Amino acid sequence: WAEAEEFLVDVSRLGEGAGGEVWKVEDTRTGTKLARKIIQARTTPPKQLVRELKYLKDTGHSNIVRFYGAYISPSSSEVKVLMEYCEGGSLEAIGEKIKQGKGRVSEPVAAKIGEGIFNGLNYLHSKRIIHRDIKPSNVLVSKHGTVKLCDFGVSGELVDSFANTWTGTSMYMAPERIKGGQYTIRSDVWSSGLTLMTLAQNRFPYPEDLTGIIELINYITKEDIPKLMDEDADQDGYAEVQWSQNMKDFIDVCLTRDESQRPKPSEMLQHPWLVESSQRKVNMAQWIREVWGWEKRGRPTGSSHGSSQSSDRQ
Numbered sequence: 001w002a003e004a005e006e007f008l009v010d011v012s013r014l015g016e017g018a019g020g021e022v023w024k025v026e027d028t029r030t031g032t033k034l035a036r037k038i039i040q041a042r043t044t045p046p047k048q049l050v051r052e053l054k055y056l057k058d059t060g061h062s063n064i065v066r067f068y069g070a071y072i073s074p075s076s077s078e079v080k081v082l083m084e085y086c087e088g089g090s091l092e093a094i095g096e097k098i099k100q101g102k103g104r105v106s107e108p109v110a111a112k113i114g115e116g117i118f119n120g121l122n123y124l125h126s127k128r129i130i131h132r133d134i135k136p137s138n139v140l141v142s143k144h145g146t147v148k149l150c151d152f153g154v155s156g157e158l159v160d161s162f163a164n165t166w167t168g169t170s171m172y173m174a175p176e177r178i179k180g181g182q183y184t185i186r187s188d189v190w191s192s193g194l195t196l197m198t199l200a201q202n203r204f205p206y207p208e209d210l211t212g213i214i215e216l217i218n219y220i221t222k223e224d225i226p227k228l229m230d231e232d233a234d235q236d237g238y239a240e241v242q243w244s245q246n247m248k249d250f251i252d253v254c255l256t257r258d259e260s261q262r263p264k265p266s267e268m269l270q271h272p273w274l275v276e277s278s279q280r281k282v283n284m285a286q287w288i289r290e291v292w293g294w295e296k297r298g299r300p301t302g303s304s305h306g307s308s309q310s311s312d313r314q
């Protein structure tokens, strides 16, 4: 891919995380759109980093973002990763869009997203990979509405939120991780539950005034863990919502504070909420089209989504 770089042209900037920028690029030889992420080699020498990233080649699953290659850019000497471009954007962008329209994700759609996340995690687990950084911006959606996990921790440096700094602490991290303890595949279950809850409620579930890591640790270790609640219609224009008991229980179980009591992803797949969902057909392609106002088949309507949807968000 280093040799192919001259054929890649930037289409639009998808955003920027702690590590570096992500661009939508086009391979001018084929017209294929890809996502290219620049990774700052903080502690790992670039060559070693590229070697580590090449392990991503061995991952292939419908709920995991496809990895094409990692290389050191001949022009800038930066480490770059090429991956599948997900037209549907991230759950973060989708959540913002739904909120703008005063909408809500429906429970059957939320459950399909849950299925995708946990099938992806279960697959990573089978490869002995802990994701380490599940959060709405790392859960992407394809143009067909399939959920795809990205930025998982094959190399510590691919993870947006790097260890032991406040800026590197994701609010979605499990208590054991935030406290600096051992973390496991069960830590991903916490982060996934919180991600689903954020999407369902159109807001991050913790109080807004948690501004530092000490406060976050205090909150997460001492206060009651948030629960998924039904909501009444309100003045802001939101309709009332009632979630099923299964969904509430599912979120509760994901947010088990004691990691030794928290189930693994494979166990979460056996939870009635996901089992029922797996027996239900939901048109996820239609859902993602509706979120972004895409015409059936083909191009987005007007100037929405595509480049402009994602280029102006962080």
Ligand code: ADP
Pocket: 014, 015, 016, 017, 018, 019, 020, 021, 022, 035, 065, 083, 084, 085, 086, 087, 089, 090, 092, 137, 138, 140, 150, 151, 160, 314
């Ligand atoms: P973060 O995930 O912390 O926001 P990143 O640098 O990982 O930071 O990503 C920047 C933005 O690019 C995010 O909004 C993310 O959802 C988006 N993004 C990353 N990879 C892809 C991809 N393969 N397809 C579409 N969007 C992507």
Ligand code: MG
Pocket: 017, 137, 138, 150, 151, 160
């Ligand atoms: Mg990311």
